[in-house]
Amino acid sequence: MSKDIQQELIDLIAYCLKDLxxxxxxxxxxxLEFPTDRRFGDFSTNLALKLSxxxxxSPREVAAELTACLSKEISRSELKALVTQVKVxxxxxxxxxxxxxxxxxxxxxxxxxxxxxxxAEAKADKxxxxxxxxxxxxxxxxxxxxxxxxxxxCLANVLSFMGFAVQREYYLNDEGNQINILGGSVSLxxxxxxxxxxxxxxxxxxxxxIYDIAKIAEELRIKEEELGDFAAxxxxxxxxxxxxxxxxxxxxxxSQKELAKSGKVEEAFRRLKEKGYLYEQDGALWFKSTAFGxxxxxxxxxxxxxxTYLAPDIAYHEDKFSRGFNxxxxxxxxxxxxxxxxxxxxLAAFGHKPExxxxxxxxxxxxxxxxxxxxxxxxxxxYITLREVLDEVGADAARFFFLMRRxxxxxxxxxxxxxxxxxxxxxxxxxxxxxxxxxxLRSSPEGISQEPDLSVLKEKxxxxxxxxxxxxxxxxxxxxxxxxxxxxxxxxxxLSESFHKFYDLHRVLDPDKNLMAARLALINGVKILxxxxxxxxxxxxxxxx
RNA sequence: GCCCCUGUAGCGCAAUGGAUAGCGCAUUAGCCUCCGGAGCUAAUGGUACAGGUUCGACUCCUGUCAGGGGCACCA
Numbered sequence: 001m002s003k004d005i006q007q008e009l010i011d012l013i014a015y016c017l018k019d020l021x022x023x024x025x026x027x028x029x030x031x032l033e034f035p036t037d038r039r040f041g042d043f044s045t046n047l048a049l050k051l052s053x054x055x056x057x058s059p060r061e062v063a064a065e066l067t068a069c070l071s072k073e074i075s076r077s078e079l080k081a082l083v084t085q086v087k088v089x090x091x092x093x094x095x096x097x098x099x100x101x102x103x104x105x106x107x108x109x110x111x112x113x114x115x116x117x118x119x120a121e122a123k124a125d126k127x128x129x130x131x132x133x134x135x136x137x138x139x140x141x142x143x144x145x146x147x148x149x150x151x152x153x154c155l156a157n158v159l160s161f162m163g164f165a166v167q168r169e170y171y172l173n174d175e176g177n178q179i180n181i182l183g184g185s186v187s188l189x190x191x192x193x194x195x196x197x198x199x200x201x202x203x204x205x206x207x208x209x210i211y212d213i214a215k216i217a218e219e220l221r222i223k224e225e226e227l228g229d230f231a232a233x234x235x236x237x238x239x240x241x242x243x244x245x246x247x248x249x250x251x252x253x254x255s256q257k258e259l260a261k262s263g264k265v266e267e268a269f270r271r272l273k274e275k276g277y278l279y280e281q282d283g284a285l286w287f288k289s290t291a292f293g294x295x296x297x298x299x300x301x302x303x304x305x306x307x308t309y310l311a312p313d314i315a316y317h318e319d320k321f322s323r324g325f326n327x328x329x330x331x332x333x334x335x336x337x338x339x340x341x342x343x344x345x346x347l348a349a350f351g352h353k354p355e356x357x358x359x360x361x362x363x364x365x366x367x368x369x370x371x372x373x374x375x376x377x378x379x380x381x382x383y384i385t386l387r388e389v390l391d392e393v394g395a396d397a398a399r400f401f402f403l404m405r406r407x408x409x410x411x412x413x414x415x416x417x418x419x420x421x422x423x424x425x426x427x428x429x430x431x432x433x434x435x436x437x438x439x440x441l442r443s444s445p446e447g448i449s450q451e452p453d454l455s456v457l458k459e460k461x462x463x464x465x466x467x468x469x470x471x472x473x474x475x476x477x478x479x480x481x482x483x484x485x486x487x488x489x490x491x492x493x494x495l496s497e498s499f500h501k502f503y504d505l506h507r508v509l510d511p512d513k514n515l516m517a518a519r520l521a522l523i524n525g526v527k528i529l530x531x532x533x534x535x536x537x538x539x540x541x542x543x544x545x
Numbered sequence: 546g547c548c549c550c551u552g553u554a555g556c557g558c559a560a561u562g563g564a565u566a567g568c569g570c571a572u573u574a575g576c577c578u579c580c581g582g583a584g585c586u587a588a589u590g591g592u593a594c595a596g597g598u599u600c601g602a603c604u605c606c607u608g609u610c611a612g613g614g615g616c617a618c619c620a
Contacts, residue, residue: 036564046563049600059600090564091600136620178620203619284618295547302618309620334614337549363550364614405558408550410613412557421583426569432583440580478561490559490568497568504576504585545583 016069041095059092104454120163132331146386150402183228189214268315292345400427433496438543452517461502
């Protein structure tokens, strides 16, 4: 198929707007969407409702006039072969009803071109840097990091599928106060293991893993002053492996230590000073972030001469732009929401548009077991780790569960449900649909016909299923617009449901050869979509379960 | 005190400002000579409260109430 009918109809609506002399009144993009209910046609626009206010006329009247023009234009174009009628319904919606041939053609496109029929045709115009996890290398990843990892990786997959150039980056806090404390913690534990009496400060790392590192450091005779770097390096290896086992990879590990060495921090200070956004007070150096809407100015160099966390971070975000990225996405935990304004302020100070940085706050996940929250305490080094979740439920269920709620909402993650192999567990529901299709295809006496006559697919469930397939792209558009991949999990559950309903009422392996060929093609189309969606989520597509 | 997130059916959730607010669990009543019953069909039941914006509000704005998280010259 050349141009999609949706775009053709939008073009036609734009033409009619011009024809009626309304085009200038309505410069916005014309929206033509799947209606909320299948009864209201196959495409729908609320344009007349929007126009009615501008024209000061009743919506239905405006809709009728627009519809008359549209009908006329459709009847003299090639669209008349696919559009059965254009109707004004409800408050003033204009609904387009399409012939089934249109859906057969779309299905055919999917089964002949596969995933390529769904992916972006052209490269998108933005170079995206998505920074996520970025946990300090001072301990194993927590479930909070795990959720960020799942969301960030999946969002990157989706944007990449939609044609954006995407880079995944982990900002590595490999020097500074926390690394010093880590080194101090290992040092004390090593002394303790040697039999010395020690006093372990409360703000030091309490977890048992510090003993493990201390033992290794003792064996390797690591020097006292190198303990921090040694421990951070050791933990980083563990973090990398945890992420790999979770199916998350990064294109770039951006070292704060390297950034500090590069002189970019001083360069950023110099430029800010030049612009008059730095000043000294109480022996500290302040960034005038209030000039850009922050609540208060922020210290970047403390009175003791050391930098705050904000200092390298300002330079880091400026560096993202100088590396050629023009869409920055940061995934942060809810404890960082106060940082949004100050980082955006720093970007504004450098002359960037604050909206080029999108900060997604990934809300916390609470782990439940049999309906009871599992208690945790980071202070004592007792928190639930990504590793524990992976060991218990596996990467597939973990990824799906972390993704299945709106990212900005709290998430309850019940380990027992994630382990269940039943309908209660949505990831199994979706994977089961995929496996079931594979099973049918295996037991089919014939292969998939290259030229099936799809027009024999006349049952309600068959047409619903095809229409559901076409909603995939809308789902991706929503994911992009909201910077949130969770809608994909909802879509896959709905698609699986449509498939199970079809399956229950109609036999694929029907004695009628033509019908069987068409239904095999249909379920193959469903398989392609399920497979593509699961791949974007980073979840396996089992052929048998 | 200030900031962020969340209040939708008994429970867990969905609904890119749109048409009769959807789904799962639970409860109740059904469906297996048959491609995987890990499934399907029904019944029951709902937008925290008070204003406002809009042709139209679960959705946006203001206030109230309730739950969770955060408010350093920490990272």
